[in-house]
Amino acid sequence: xxxxxxxxxxxxxxxxxxxxxxxxxxxxxxxxxxxxxxxxxxxxxxxxxxxxxxxxxxxxxxxxxxxxxxxxxxxxxxxxxxxxxxxxxxxxxxxxxxxxxxxxxxxxxxxxxxxxxxxxxxxxxxxxxxxxxxxxxxxxxxxxxxxxxxxxxxxxxxxxxxxxxxxxxxxxxxxxxxxxxxxxxxxxxxxxxxxxxxxxxxxxxxxxxxxxxxxxxxxxxxxxxxxxxxxxxxxxxxxxxxxxxxxxxxxx
Amino acid sequence: xxxxxxxxxxxxxxxxxxxxxxxxxxxxxxxxxxxxxxxxxxxxxxxxxxxxxxxxxxxxxxxxxxxxxxxxxxxxxxxxxxxxxxxxxxxxxxxxxxxxxxxxxxxx
Numbered sequence: 001x002x003x004x005x006x007x008x009x010x011x012x013x014x015x016x017x018x019x020x021x022x023x024x025x026x027x028x029x030x031x032x033x034x035x036x037x038x039x040x041x042x043x044x045x046x047x048x049x050x051x052x053x054x055x056x057x058x059x060x061x062x063x064x065x066x067x068x069x070x071x072x073x074x075x076x077x078x079x080x081x082x083x084x085x086x087x088x089x090x091x092x093x094x095x096x097x098x099x100x101x102x103x104x105x106x107x108x109x110x111x112x113x114x115x116x117x118x119x120x121x122x123x124x125x126x127x128x129x130x131x132x133x134x135x136x137x138x139x140x141x142x143x144x145x146x147x148x149x150x151x152x153x154x155x156x157x158x159x160x161x162x163x164x165x166x167x168x169x170x171x172x173x174x175x176x177x178x179x180x181x182x183x184x185x186x187x188x189x190x191x192x193x194x195x196x197x198x199x200x201x202x203x204x205x206x207x208x209x210x211x212x213x214x215x216x217x218x219x220x221x222x223x224x225x226x227x228x229x230x231x232x233x234x235x236x237x238x239x240x241x242x243x244x245x246x247x248x249x250x251x252x
Numbered sequence: 253x254x255x256x257x258x259x260x261x262x263x264x265x266x267x268x269x270x271x272x273x274x275x276x277x278x279x280x281x282x283x284x285x286x287x288x289x290x291x292x293x294x295x296x297x298x299x300x301x302x303x304x305x306x307x308x309x310x311x312x313x314x315x316x317x318x319x320x321x322x323x324x325x326x327x328x329x330x331x332x333x334x335x336x337x338x339x340x341x342x343x344x345x346x347x348x349x350x351x352x353x354x355x356x357x358x359x360x
Contacts, residue, residue: 098291142275145284171306173275184308
């Protein structure tokens with residue numbers, strides 16, 4: 001039936017149609033990574049192979065020896081400077097400045113230089129490695145973040161505190177005065193102490209108070225002194241009698 | 253990190269920041285870094301009325317940042333177990349939440 005119907009449509013034998021619709025799907029094997037269907041992706045993710053963790057026996061892989069970083073020459077120079085600084089100065093204060101522009105720093109430096117306090121900047125790493133070798137190892141936790149060191153020969157705590165109060169950003173963390181580590185409150189109380197001469201004077205006066213009292217007593221008129229002594233003896237005897245009476249009362 | 257990608261902190265909605273820590277403890281690094289970032293010139297320039305006060309103590313107490321906002325709300329950040337970026341991101345998120353109109357207008 002098809003042949004009879006198509007006689008007109010297909011005049012010649014072995015006729016090739018003019019248009020050939022070629023239907024080709026995408027290839028399975030490609031040169032690039034072919035994007036997987038989402039379902040296949042999910043399946044692959046779920047069924048991924050996770051190898052069991054192998055327990056390594058403890059001595060199998062020896063740990064790499066800790067390569068101690070050698071100090072480069074700049075660090076050596078800085079360390080030498082630090083050493084000198086620590087030896088020369090009696091007072092070293094550590095302050096954190098969260099923000100200061102150059103202007104504030106200049107004003108601060110000027111004010112401190114009037115009292116003989118120098119402002120020093122050292123990189124924290126250098127300071128830390130220097131401190132852990134030296135005696136002052138307990139100062140190491142102070143040096144974190146942006147820190148500045150105030151260094152001076154004379155321990156002038158009061159002036160330093162008043163200058164720091166003027167700039168709000170500087171926070172006093174601690175200080176090492178006369179090889180003693182002090183906290184912020186310690187520095188404040190140190191500044192409130194009277195000077196050495198005053199303290200020595202007070203001590204001496206306290207010790208000699210009694211002897212000076214007796215000396216002044218002896219220097220007075222002898223009649224006055226004898227009257228005083230008689231009064232004293234009377235008081236002693238009355239005290240003894242009063243003491244004796246209550247003791248007797250307690251005993252009975 | 254996306255949270256602290258902006259170099260400055262905007263303090264528009266903040267009234268007061270009080271930071272207290274004990275420098276001889278070992279857990280104060282994040283608090284000190286937070287203080288450095290919040291107290292920087294740029295941050296303080298965003299709001300001149302906001303005060304940044306730092307207290308140094310020696311009683312082995314935890315480092316604490318106490319922030320008071322303009323509408324009276326308080327934010328307490330305990331910095332002992334936090335990193336500075338976490339504290340900053342928490343602080344900034346609350347700041348932007350407080351002050352949305354100014355921020356959105358600025359961004360647009």
